[in-house]
Amino acid sequence: MFDLRSLLDVGLAILIVLLIAPFLGRYMAKVYMGRPSLLDALLDPLETAIYRFLGTHPRVAMGWKEYAASLLVLNAVATAFVYALLVAQGSLPMNPLGAPNMSWDLAFHTSVSFMTNTDFQHYTPEHQLSMLSALLGLMMLMFLSAATGLTVAAAFIRGFVRRDGTVGNFWVDITRTLTRILLPLSLLGAFLFALAGVPQTFTGSITYFPLSGGVHILPLGPVATWDAIEFLGTNGGGYFAANAAHPLQNPSAVTNFLAVIMMLVIPFSTIFTFGHMVRRPGESWPLLVTVLTIFLVALGLFMYFELSNPFLAGVATQNSGYLYGAETRFTIPEDALFQVSSIYANVGATSMVLGALTPVAQSTLLFGMFLQSAPGGDGTGFGMLLIFTILTVFIGGLMVGRTPEYLGKKIGQPQIKWATVTILSHPFAIFVPLVVALVSGLGAVAAGTGPHAFTVLLYEFTSESANNGSGMGPIQDNTLFFNVAGAVVMLVGRYLPILAMLAIGGSLASQDTLPPGPGTLRTQSATFALLLLGVLLILTGLLFLPVLALGPLSQIGVGGL
Amino acid sequence: MSAAVSPGAAPEPSPAPKLDPREEAPRIPSPPYRRPSLRSAVGILVLFVLFGSLFYPAAITGLAGVVVPHNADGSLIANPNGTWQGSSLVGENITDPHLFWLRPSAADYLPFQGAGDSSSYGPTDPMLRNVTLRYIAEYGLTNVSVPLDLVSASASGLDPDLTPGAVLVQVPRVAFEDNLTQNWTTRFVLAHIETPYAGIFGPQYVNVVELDLALVHALALMGRPLPVPSGELSSLCPSGGEPCTAGS
Numbered sequence: 046m047f048d049l050r051s052l053l054d055v056g057l058a059i060l061i062v063l064l065i066a067p068f069l070g071r072y073m074a075k076v077y078m079g080r081p082s083l084l085d086a087l088l089d090p091l092e093t094a095i096y097r098f099l100g101t102h103p104r105v106a107m108g109w110k111e112y113a114a115s116l117l118v119l120n121a122v123a124t125a126f127v128y129a130l131l132v133a134q135g136s137l138p139m140n141p142l143g144a145p146n147m148s149w150d151l152a153f154h155t156s157v158s159f160m161t162n163t164d165f166q167h168y169t170p171e172h173q174l175s176m177l178s179a180l181l182g183l184m185m186l187m188f189l190s191a192a193t194g195l196t197v198a199a200a201f202i203r204g205f206v207r208r209d210g211t212v213g214n215f216w217v218d219i220t221r222t223l224t225r226i227l228l229p230l231s232l233l234g235a236f237l238f239a240l241a242g243v244p245q246t247f248t249g250s251i252t253y254f255p256l257s258g259g260v261h262i263l264p265l266g267p268v269a270t271w272d273a274i275e276f277l278g279t280n281g282g283g284y285f286a287a288n289a290a291h292p293l294q295n296p297s298a299v300t301n302f303l304a305v306i307m308m309l310v311i312p313f314s315t316i317f318t319f320g321h322m323v324r325r326p327g328e329s330w331p332l333l334v335t336v337l338t339i340f341l342v343a344l345g346l347f348m349y350f351e352l353s354n355p356f357l358a359g360v361a362t363q364n365s366g367y368l369y370g371a372e373t374r375f376t377i378p379e380d381a382l383f384q385v386s387s388i389y390a391n392v393g394a395t396s397m398v399l400g401a402l403t404p405v406a407q408s409t410l411l412f413g414m415f416l417q418s419a420p421g422g423d424g425t426g427f428g429m430l431l432i433f434t435i436l437t438v439f440i441g442g443l444m445v446g447r448t449p450e451y452l453g454k455k456i457g458q459p460q461i462k463w464a465t466v467t468i469l470s471h472p473f474a475i476f477v478p479l480v481v482a483l484v485s486g487l488g489a490v491a492a493g494t495g496p497h498a499f500t501v502l503l504y505e506f507t508s509e510s511a512n513n514g515s516g517m518g519p520i521q522d523n524t525l526f527f528n529v530a531g532a533v534v535m536l537v538g539r540y541l542p543i544l545a546m547l548a549i550g551g552s553l554a555s556q557d558t559l560p561p562g563p564g565t566l567r568t569q570s571a572t573f574a575l576l577l578l579g580v581l582l583i584l585t586g587l588l589f590l591p592v593l594a595l596g597p598l599s600q601i602g603v604g605g606l
Numbered sequence: 607m608s609a610a611v612s613p614g615a616a617p618e619p620s621p622a623p624k625l626d627p628r629e630e631a632p633r634i635p636s637p638p639y640r641r642p643s644l645r646s647a648v649g650i651l652v653l654f655v656l657f658g659s660l661f662y663p664a665a666i667t668g669l670a671g672v673v674v675p676h677n678a679d680g681s682l683i684a685n686p687n688g689t690w691q692g693s694s695l696v697g698e699n700i701t702d703p704h705l706f707w708l709r710p711s712a713a714d715y716l717p718f719q720g721a722g723d724s725s726s727y728g729p730t731d732p733m734l735r736n737v738t739l740r741y742i743a744e745y746g747l748t749n750v751s752v753p754l755d756l757v758s759a760s761a762s763g764l765d766p767d768l769t770p771g772a773v774l775v776q777v778p779r780v781a782f783e784d785n786l787t788q789n790w791t792t793r794f795v796l797a798h799i800e801t802p803y804a805g806i807f808g809p810q811y812v813n814v815v816e817l818d819l820a821l822v823h824a825l826a827l828m829g830r831p832l833p834v835p836s837g838e839l840s841s842l843c844p845s846g847g848e849p850c851t852a853g854s
Contacts, residue, residue, distance in 0.1 A: 048802065048809055048810065050806045051802070054807050107637070107640075117642075118642045123651050181655060185658045216649075239674055251690050255699075256702075256818060264717055264718060285717075292766060354729060361756075368758060372761055373765055373768055374765075376809045379808070399726075
């Protein structure tokens with residue numbers, strides 16, 4: 046058993062997130078609605094200069110196609126820039142530990158991975174990434190991918206209130222997301238991390254002479270700043286390979302606590318941003334209740350099934366919990382909170398080895414990535430939730446036999462078409478490469494055979510399609526197949542839903558708003574929250590339970606589990 | 607000027623008159639499509655590099671270097687001769703029988719290796735049991751009940767900590783090797799248990815890197831300095847003069 050006091054830590058972290066979220070959510074709504082805020086005096090002149098530099102006019106709004114095209118062009122330009130950095134890093138400056146140039150396929154996978162908010166790492170940062178690539182390349186992409194996700198959510202939500210076919214100005218949205226949301230929060234977060242013991246230096250490494258003898262190299266760097274945007278941006282790529290398990294990246298239970306708050310705060314706030322932007326703050330509550338229910342149940346399941354591993358009973362005592370592949374400085378509830386937050390908010394940072402988790406704990410994490418929306422990553426997670434909400438409204442509308450409508454906008458064929466494509470694209474992007482890997486034998490080469498190897502492969506592609514980025518080792522995935530297939534899966538898993546969200550937003554913005562009629566489904570109700578919960582769980586379960594049964598769940602019953 | 611309105615702050619256009627709004631929502635013509643501007647995209651990239659890659663880390667490095675320099679540098683421990691002995695946050699591959707040992711490590715406690723999760727087995731892999739049993743034998747603890755953390759790899763391969771039970775189970779060996787009483791050694795360990803921060807953050811644990819340093823220091827004070835482990839450290843010690851032990 047663990048120290049029961051650490052349940053207070055868990056409860057406090059969730060409570061703080063829920064206390065911040067309404068205020069941060071309202072502030073974010075102000076940012077996207079262009080309402081005055083405290084930072085105006087400082088930022089208005091700066092942003093005006095930026096818009097002039099960009100050659101855009103802040104009052105010019107775009108239709109969804111132009112918004113999407115601008116987003117894609119920006120993401121493509123940034124990916125190409127980072128790709129060039131990575132393949133040439135060996136001959137560029139700021140490379141204290143002599144990282145070599147990346148191969149083309151590894152650089153492709155890495156640049157796509159960070160641009161798509163996945164941050165799946167097929168490379169080992171300690172000796173395969175220069176500090177220049179880390180700062181100028183990957184850390185920049187961590188800001189950019191999180192900002193991209195949030196602008197998508199803003200544009201999607203605007204579809205419910207606008208009636209002129211426009212969804213906003215992409216260049217303005219992304220600038221304001223950086224200057225008013227991500228940068229201030231990251232500055233605060235990074236400073237807190239440094240206070241709590243995370244290193245922050247431009248020294249690339251030190252040489253040290255430990256008590257145990259020998260001469261070793263300790264890689265260092267601007268870890269606190271990396272950490273803050275890794276978590277706040279729901280990115281999840283580690284400055285070190287061991288990510289949040291590394292004692293320099295997550296040195297104590299206090300930094301663990303801060304990390305959890307940073308991972309959850311923007312995804313939960315976005316739910317409130319939605320209510321304010323559609324000018325019906327009450328609409329946030331059913332969504333929040335649904336997401337929170339799923340999150341807490343997952344947390345409880347994970348925690349319970351990590352208390353011990355019966356398979357190791359009699360071998361060693363597990364008085365402090367099942368610490369195989371975990372770090373001693375965190376309790377089991379703290380590990381559970383970190384891991385469930387990281388996977389359910391599609392961050393993908395790991396504070397423990399996922400491969401050795403018990404089968405139910407593994408299934409819990411996989412289910413979070415199948416859902417993608419409880420609460421999901423910055424912006425896109427809420428977008429997925431809104432897509433599920435639209436489907437729920439549609440199903441609810443069919444039940445009462447009226448034209449479905451949500452917030453005064455009709456939910457019809459174009460919206461449902463895009464929503465269906467999005468939801469089906471996820472299993473498609475996971476299963477096709479999974480089958481290829483299994484049939485070709487490449488999967489067996491990388492991960493071995495048996496139910497656990499199947500789980501590892503399933504986890505790899507699920508994580509990439511969900512833009513999560515955590516990995517369940519051991520797997521030899523820095524190969525041509527896994528790099529290229531993984532990059533394609535990440536691109537599909539990122540941009541197809543983004544296009545769908547913008548398209549739905551655009552199509553809704555081209556409709557007039559209807560007053561509620563007698564057949565309108567009341568969405569501000571517990572019934573609707575329950576219906577949404579059912580749709581989320583049933584749709585996801587139907588799509589994915591078979592593979593869960595083939596992978597982790599098939600190990601239940603082995604050796605007393 | 608065909609472009610429609612609305613920055614983030616669009617005033618709501620007044621609702622169009624409707625005959626029966628519930629029949630058919632009138633479709634509004636799409637706004638014109640303009641090709642996305644490459645200049646804007648490159649400009650945003652420059653902006654994110656300036657703010658995200660340069661200003662942000664530089665500002666925090668400057669601030670942290672002034673406010674918490676010890677943390678910012680990586681919580682390093684200095685050797686008496688001015689070199690670094692390591693970081694109190696990072697474990698070491700301690701094999702000296704006179705000292706307390708840490709957990710097995712997939713990375714051999716070499717931070718540059720970047721082990722990641724390369725060490726894991728599935729939850730019901732027979733290797734999980736076999737490896738654990740092998741570690742129990744290697745640690746010479748076959749006759750006692752061993753806490754799992756001592757005989758299982760950590761996630762990072764660099765874990766500097768153990769649960770109190772995993773340290774206490776080593777007391778008989780350390781006491782014997784160092785010619786100390788078990789009673790004294792046990793009290794020494796108990797004095798180094800870290801309690802949860804603010805009562806709720808983290809478990810009770812022992813930082814073994816700091817514990818071993820304190821042990822080396824305590825033995826030196828008793829006039830019984832440990833022989834310096836093999837390795838380059840000995841060559842760095844001043845020849846002659848004081849016994850070369852790590853820690854101050």
